Amino acid sequence: MNIAELSGFIFAGACLAGFVGSITGLGGGVVLVPLLALGFGIDIRYAIGASLVSVIATSSGAAVAYVREGYSNIRAGMFLEVATVLGGTLGAFLTTRVSTGKIAIVFGFVLLFSLIPFRTSDSAQTDAPGDPLARRLRFNSSYPTAAGPQEYTVRRVPLGFTLMGIAGTLSGLLGIGSGAVKVLAMDRAMGFPFKVSTTTSNFMIGVTAAASAGIYLNRGYIDPGLAMPTMLGVLLGALLGTRVLVGARTRVLRWIFDLVILALGLEMIYNGFMGKL
């Protein structure tokens, strides 16, 4: 396969990943590295570099829409970014030290964990006792609903901060956005409303990824010829995804996507153990 053909296939695959990731709300990042590494036999370090820059593109692209809706909590996002950028720095340094087989195994387990469904804690949190730290950091805010602005209070700030550090480390280690862990930290641990969690988390993904991307760039992990079709494909796919009306079919799609992730997770772990990646 020559460069033109490979670029075409990667572009098409990345476009599909971005599209499905956008309409299922899972983000396309988690399937990009397996696609490049397992599907095209590309060294996992190049795959991680290309995936991470694509994550920045979709995060920034989607944040444009989210910021204006008034859901994202800019102060909480910025405070928690302290944890994610430190984690992202640690993760990217780990990538340059750890063997590719071990990275593949961790990647596989993260894929499998992402299949565990978690319920949202959207109701009955407004009367929960807030963390005094959250009040001092001015996290407590409101978000728009059909019935007017809804106030919310935030709890367990240290736990959320720690989870964000882990999210950042995984992001830097694996070249993914790790949006699921960020949403988990904000929604489940800290009690942010679900919509605020998802939009703020998306907002944070770009800054987190920029930290690791700086290290990747300096270490020569970002190959322009490979990142080009990946980034453009994901961006186009994600843009098309936001244009599509979300209907009942997303449930079927989500189900197929889950199966794909299960297969990719197992294959990453297997290949990691066999020393094939």
Added chain:
Amino acid sequence: MQRRVALTDEKMEWVISLLLRVGVVSAAALVLAGGILYLYQNGNLFPHYQTFQGEPSYLRSLGGILGSAASLDSRGIIQLGLVLLVLTPVARVVFSVAAFAIQRDRLYVCVTLIVLIVLLYDLLWSY
């Protein structure tokens, strides 16, 4: 007073979304332009991504990338677009420092500066 703060927050969100949009669109345009040139010049060659060699030093540093993009090297142009993409969230953080300073929110100026310092360290000194 309360009203004025809310207005500033809203304005801040508007500028951030404009910043992100300009950053992503110009980065994608550069990557696309460089990509077309790259495929035109190298499309028939065979890639060697199976073994990791790391990028040549001129595609690793900001100075090298700027130089190669200026001499219309296709890989340099793509890399410049990717650098612009990475700088987009960094620019957002820089803007947030200024915005919190205008709001006289000293706590958040400090928080945002910490994030910015880590980002600049990663971009400039993490060899």
